[in-house]
Amino acid sequence: MLLNKNQSTLETFPVSSSTSCISPFLSNKVAAANAKDNKASEKQKSLFVTSLSDWVCSSMRPISIVEDSGLKNIMNQCIQIGYTCGPISASSLLPCRKTLTKEIKKNANIGRNEMKTVLISAAHQRRLSLSPDLWSDGYKKMSYLGCTAQWVDEDWNLCTFELFCLPYRKPNKNSANIIQVIEEGLALYDLQHFMYDVIWVCDRGSNLKKALEKFTVVHCVAHRLNNVLQYTFYQAEINKVKKDVAFGDYYTNAVEDQDDQISESEEIEESCDDEQLIDIRTEVVSYVSTASTRNNPSTVLAQLSADAKRVLVTIIQCKELVKYIKKVNLNQELENRDAGVLIQCTIVRWLSLYYCLQSVRQSLNPLVEIFDEKKLNKRRINIINISILDKMINFLKPWMNVMKRIQSSLIPSIHTVTPSIYIINSSLEIKSNDAKQDKGMVFFRQRAKQAIKEKISFHPIHLMGTFFNPKTRKMKHLSPKQQEECIEYVKHEMLIMDIDQHSQSPPKKKQCLVNTTCTYMTEFYLNTENDDEDYADQHKLSKAASHMNEINLYLKHGFDKTTITTDSAQENEEFNPLAFWKNTHGSYPILAKVAARVLGVPATSAAVEREFSFAGNIITQKRARLSPDTVNEIVFNHSFNTYKQRFSNTSNNK
Incomplete structure (x- = not known):
């Protein structure tokens, strides 16, 4: 019998005298077929609503919990179990706190093993960007170091993932301790060996700047604009x-x-x-x-x-x-x-x-x-x-x-940074129709424009982001010097990508003609030519010319004809440069690899701020006893489930 403490006994149905459950086959097939047609009686529904109301009030749960998809999923599972096994007590089904904590940890370990392959692949291709930051919860005042990852996958999807939110147990927050905790978090995914290939995005906190000074760092634009x-x-x-x-x-x-x-x-x-x-x-x-x-x-x-x-x-x-x-x-x-x-x-x-x-x-x-x-x-x-x-x-x-x-x-x-600053600067221009009573705002427009000039400088990644957006590839809003510098940055990145690709597939040794009597002399001459500096320089020049051809081809023909549409809904939707590179990456084999690296970089560290916002919802006054390590596991599982929902179909097709 299932009892409601405020109401009469709920109606039950007869079950088999056997203690075993009904065949899962019947449960899955029959129940699934009839679930939509079956409806609870008004009396049963009323009793359930009363129990739910009591629970919300006594345990101080939000009323919106009835709209939670997780709760609905659990209820569906309980109904299936009840259909299969008959009425059973909740205590025989619900795990204890320790069991649930162990399950959370086990699922996190399984998920990390799955993500490890994905993240190592992104790092190996130099597509990975990481955003670390420090945070303290509002109740236990425990410090955490969080880090989010962002990259463009092989199908040209932009992926975001919350890597970790580790408890910060070091005695102080100097740069040496911060980098140790970052390495500890990266070691969960075997990423600590790729720190020089990663692009780091963070604010201008002195401890973080010092900790990451050896690596490629792009500072958060949102923090700077706020300043x-x-x-x-x-x-x-x-x-x-x-x-x-x-x-x-x-x-x-x-x-x-x-x-x-x-x-x-x-x-x-x-x-x-x-x-x-x-x-x-x-x-x-x-x-x-x-x-x-x-x-x-x-x-x-x-x-x-x-x-x-x-x-x-x-x-x-x-x-x-x-x-x-x-x-x-x-x-x-x-x-x-x-x-x-x-x-x-x-x-x-x-x-x-x-x-x-x-x-x-x-x-x-x-x-x-x-x-x-x-x-x-x-x-x-x-x-x-x-x-x-x-x-x-x-x-x-x-x-x-x-x-x-x-x-x-x-x-x-990242490709919106330079156009965004241009838009703000344009809005600060003094207009000819400014009235005398606008002197106050004219003063602050001038002050803001001067502050932007002094406080905001573009990183090479910002310039390349502009270049890799087909809509702004000619960089007309940038100065001639910035345009030239951008092309040089792109050529440098292409050379690195080419070297990496060459090192992944060792060159085959040239075969000598074994039928000739001077085979040994031919081999000597070939080795001498390969070691010659002139040959190396010539090879490098050949690569540089090939890269420049790709750049010129992109500058001349790098527009996306598929964006021309008469659909008003599509016209209002912002252009995504990844759609262009997905369709045309075959035409720009090396340039596309650099585009994937650059376009995967976030313009701000907002993602890690969102991670802390989520962690703040985990650690509440009622859950202040939660272990910091468990908080880290919950943050990961949440991110992993979100990632699977977005990209599971893509991963299965690989």
């Missing part, structure tokens, strides 16, 4: 000063009524997010005077023009409004009116400034209604300059579009 924005709008300086001192009469504290007052502890809690994350190394550059960059923040801000101060004050007022709305619990009121919640801006979240200002702009009218209903002081809303707010949002839109695109891991992103 440019923070620098442009003096975010580090603003967080260090008192607003009324720095901005004088341009900054006015909003009048607070008695309901607005908050405790000191709440104020500290709300401000610590930004203040603890201030980058003390932020450079201070004054565009108003030639003063030293060592000026204190108050002096730097005080030297700004009135128009520039108004822009910064508008940002501050929006952030303060968001903070206030959160404190007085009005976000739910906004949600009830379909206005969306307000989003706070923090110094480390990529482009959070745009989302903060956009959320404020969309919520202004609903907030006025809410403040009227609750009789709150509307000065916090009224002091915001809507005209400046709209201009700020328009200023940030190109940045938002670029940032979203370069973080993609479903299609290549």
Whole structure:
């Protein structure tokens, strides 16, 4: 009998007196055939819903768990077992915690053995890119070192995989310890011997830069763009000063009524997010005077023009409004009116400034209604300059579009880096119709453009990514010097690929004519010619000419005719350069190998950030006792299952 603790006994069906289960053949065939036609009675369904509701409430599970595909799969298996064996107790089926942990570890080991072959093949072909980073969970404060892999497979699919999220047990996070943990993680896949062939993508943290200095490293573009924005709008300086001192009469504290007052502890809690994350190394550059960059923040801000101060004050007022709305619990009121919640801006979240200002702009009218209903002081809303707010949002839109695109891991992103910077720079150009009242935004456009020039430089991989996109292969938006350098980088990579291919298949020795009387002299002459430096140089020149022919052929004919379509849906879909190389790689045998290496490089380290986001969902307050090693196994199994779902058909056809 199956019992519900709140309801009457569930109806059961008779089973065989034998303790063995019914034939699996009958279970699979009969049950599968009738499953869609069979339906539970209303009484049974009601009892089940009640049990499910009790479970969600008592164990604090999310209501959305009923939509989880994993839960549905487990239920289907239980129904099949019940159909085969009859009613059995759940305790006889459910494993203990230790058994489940062992199963997770066993599955991870099996999966790693499968992935090892795939990853070694990608590394051997110099197609593998890795993104490492450090992270600490929010409950146990345990440090982890995570790493994601990205590569283009032999079928020209872009693959992304979470290699590991290892607990970081070293006494400190210096470069020597970091590289040891990275090697420990790579050893799980026998990849530690390919570290020089891998392209590494990471942020500009000094410890990571030092750890990877011997290898090919491409720095995350998203981090750099975020730094440019923070620098442009003096975010580090603003967080260090008192607003009324720095901005004088341009900054006015909003009048607070008695309901607005908050405790000191709440104020500290709300401000610590930004203040603890201030980058003390932020450079201070004054565009108003030639003063030293060592000026204190108050002096730097005080030297700004009135128009520039108004822009910064508008940002501050929006952030303060968001903070206030959160404190007085009005976000739910906004949600009830379909206005969306307000989003706070923090110094480390990529482009959070745009989302903060956009959320404020969309919520202004609903907030006025809410403040009227609750009789709150509307000065916090009224002091915001809507005209400046709209201009700020328009200023940030190109940045938002670029940032979203370069973080993609479903299609290549490295080829979008140089066009993205070009797009942002174009949006910063001073227009002839700029009105006098736009002086503040003109100042910040100039400041942002100068910051991009000083802080963003293109790696050879970025230039080659532009070249290997057929749409931008002629690199017209790059300078002539960059175009020439790019071609030289490509030729160098082609030479390496050619050497690797030559070393994989040793050359056959030339056979001598055994029927002649001077065979031994012929062999001597051949060996002498092969050892001659002139012959080697001539061979190298021949290879270089062959490579240049491929490059010229691609520059002249490297367009994809299949992209010409009248289908509006396809026209709106972004062009994927891998589709071109999949169709034409036979025409460019060596160039295509370099294209696969370059287009597999991510423009940002967003993938490893997503890995940490997933790990953060594993380690919660209810699961804070979870072993760090088990966290690593869970992260791997999740990634492996995702990979199999995307690429299992491709792998089976190889």
